[in-house]
Amino acid sequence: MSEDSEKKQLGRIALKQRAVKGGLSPELEALRERFGVPAVDLSRAIVPAEVLALIPDDIARQHTILPIRANEAELELVMLDPRDRRIIEEIEFVTGRRVSARVTLEGALREGIEAAYRAIAGGAAEWRGAKAQSMNEISGLTGEPTPPKCEGEAFRASNAPEAGAFQSRRERPTNPKVLIVDDEEDIRKLLSRVLGKKGYQPIEAGDGQEALSAVREHSPDVILLDAMLPEVHGFDICRRIKGSKRYGHIPIIMVSAIYRGWRFAEDLRASYGIVAFLEKPFKINEIIDAVEAALVGSEPVEDEEAMSEEATAHLEAGMKAYRSGALEEAIQHLHAGLEIDPLSFQLHYHLGLLYGRAERLFDAIHELETAVDLQARNFSALKNLAVLYQRAGFRYKSIEMWERALTTAPDEDTRQGIKEHLMTLL
Numbered sequence: 231m232s233e234d235s236e237k238k239q240l241g242r243i244a245l246k247q248r249a250v251k252g253g254l255s256p257e258l259e260a261l262r263e264r265f266g267v268p269a270v271d272l273s274r275a276i277v278p279a280e281v282l283a284l285i286p287d288d289i290a291r292q293h294t295i296l297p298i299r300a301n302e303a304e305l306e307l308v309m310l311d312p313r314d315r316r317i318i319e320e321i322e323f324v325t326g327r328r329v330s331a332r333v334t335l336e337g338a339l340r341e342g343i344e345a346a347y348r349a350i351a352g353g354a355a356e357w358r359g360a361k362a363q364s365m366n367e368i369s370g371l372t373g374e375p376t377p378p379k380c381e382g383e384a385f386r387a388s389n390a391p392e393a394g395a396f397q398s399r400r401e402r403p404t405n406p407k408v409l410i411v412d413d414e415e416d417i418r419k420l421l422s423r424v425l426g427k428k429g430y431q432p433i434e435a436g437d438g439q440e441a442l443s444a445v446r447e448h449s450p451d452v453i454l455l456d457a458m459l460p461e462v463h464g465f466d467i468c469r470r471i472k473g474s475k476r477y478g479h480i481p482i483i484m485v486s487a488i489y490r491g492w493r494f495a496e497d498l499r500a501s502y503g504i505v506a507f508l509e510k511p512f513k514i515n516e517i518i519d520a521v522e523a524a525l526v527g528s529e530p531v532e533d534e535e536a537m538s539e540e541a542t543a544h545l546e547a548g549m550k551a552y553r554s555g556a557l558e559e560a561i562q563h564l565h566a567g568l569e570i571d572p573l574s575f576q577l578h579y580h581l582g583l584l585y586g587r588a589e590r591l592f593d594a595i596h597e598l599e600t601a602v603d604l605q606a607r608n609f610s611a612l613k614n615l616a617v618l619y620q621r622a623g624f625r626y627k628s629i630e631m632w633e634r635a636l637t638t639a640p641d642e643d644t645r646q647g648i649k650e651h652l653m654t655l656l
Contacts, residue, residue: 259623261333266619266627267312268592270298270334272342273359279350281305282357284325287347293317294336296343300327308332308339319463328469406451406525407431411441411467412485413459421454424514430521438467439603445477446573446604452524454517457486472503476538476571481505481524485512541571545580552584560584575604579611586614591622609638620655629655 254262254269262269281300290296295317299306305327309317312331322329334342346357408430410421415436422432433448435441438459444450453471457464464484471477482503487510506520544567552560564581571577582597598615605611616631632652639645 257335261335263624263626265312265331265333266624267331267333270308270332271359271361272296272298272308272334272338273361275342275359276356276362277346277358278356279354282346282350284327285321287343287351290343290347294339294343295321296339296346298332300325302327304328304330306330306332308334308342310336310339315463319465322463322465328466405429405431406521407433407448408521409433409435409441409444409448409450409453411435411438411444411453411459411464412456413437414456417456421517424518425521428518438463439606441467442470442573442604445471445480449477450480452521453480453482454521455482455484457484468503470572474572475569476541477573478503483508483517483520483524485510487511538571541567541574541577543567544570545574545577548580548584552587557584557588561588573604575601575608575611578604579608582611582618583614586618586621591618594618595622607638609635609640612638625655 254271258269258271275298277296277298281297284300284305285295285297294310296308297305298308305321305325307318307321307329309331310333312318312333318329318331342359349357408425410418410425410432412418412421413436418434418436422434425432433444433450435444441453441455441459445453455464455467459467464486468482468484471480471482483506484504485508505524508516508520544563548560548563548567551557551563561581561584564577564584567577568574568581578597578601582594582601585591585594585597595615595618598611598618601611602608602615612631612635616628616635619625619628619631629652632648632655636645636648636652639648
């Protein structure tokens with residue numbers, strides 16, 4: 231038997247062993263490990279009509295997707311390929327909710343889509359899979375804690391300022407800081423040069439992660455944001471910033487070569503709090519005029535240091551509650567801190583650790599992924615994320631994180647230990 235064949239055979243045996251323990255079929259377990267997201271047994275799903283109504287049946291059939299659970303901030307979506315960011319971003323924008331991707335077998339998903347929408351079209355209040363017994367099995371996820379109601383989620387549709395909401399004028403700041411977010415270096419350099427000559431302080435970011443870090447570090451007076459960015463989408467950046475008490479006052483001007491038309495611009499203003507929308511190719515004077523209007527049109531904001539202290543107070547209270555054994559109280563404190571400062575690495579990092587202590591592995595992974603987005607080379611975050619992925623059964627994602635942690639390890643002994651551990655996983 232070849233080495234590759236032997237590895238595949240061992241992999242199949244391991245999958246069967248995990249499937250028996252976790253209740254998933256070997257096929258679903260294989261999908262779960264392959265994509266690094268929860269797998270869903272749709273035969274046990276119960277989906278309310280109002281959740282299905284979030285996505286029209288023709289869109290569900292076209293993209294082979296099925297919504298199964300939702301609250302005001304989050305939508306669980308079963309997909310053929312949960313890595314398809316184009317579909318996820320489209321659904322997030324249309325629904326105003328953050329998408330949590332799930333995966334299942336293709337045949338079961340196509341059958342589920344047809345059966346679910348047929349049931350709702352017939353007047354049913356919900357669709358139930360063949361083995362669904364109660365509302366407690368709504369998602370069909372095996373071994374995963376019930377997801378939280380996203381009380382710490384940065385974006386709320388009701389929090390986004392409506393068109394014309396910036397009515398209180400303030401004095402234009404001296405040498406205002408303008409954050410330019412665009413993945414095209416030529417455009418960034420051009421705008422930086424022009425804005426610099428006009429007396430602005432340009433700050434550049436080439437992708438979403440750099441943009442979020444720049445917001446935390448510089449607290450710019452206005453943001454010029456490209457809609458289409460690698461990794462973290464421009465719309466997601468808007469959600470995080472506009473839902474933040476600390477940063478929500480910063481006016482955002484969105485620029486796009488893809489999305490066009492006045493109706494789209496109005497939707498951005500109403501749903502995302504965008505103060506202006508410009509289409510590419512743009513004229514330089516349009517950018518200058520939009521930046522100037524945004525600077526004098528923003529409403530006053532509370533003292534930022536006080537906000538930071540308040541968030542820090544929640545972190546300290548959470549750690550105190552944890553040390554006293556009140557784990558859920560500690561989690562609530564950190565959620566409250568994130569409502570004030572959703573771009574805080576420390577809050578996301580410690581909330582991830584607390585979720586891990588509570589065995590809410592997928593919630594823990596989500597928080598630590600966010601922390602790594604904010605500080606991509608933080609060894610502790612990468613190491614703990616690798617451990618969590620391994621505990622959740624996502625071997626390949628765990629290997630990826632251990633390899634990233636290896637490059638940031640603080641000393642040679644630690645690096646050697648990681649290399650030895652990686653050998654047991656490969």
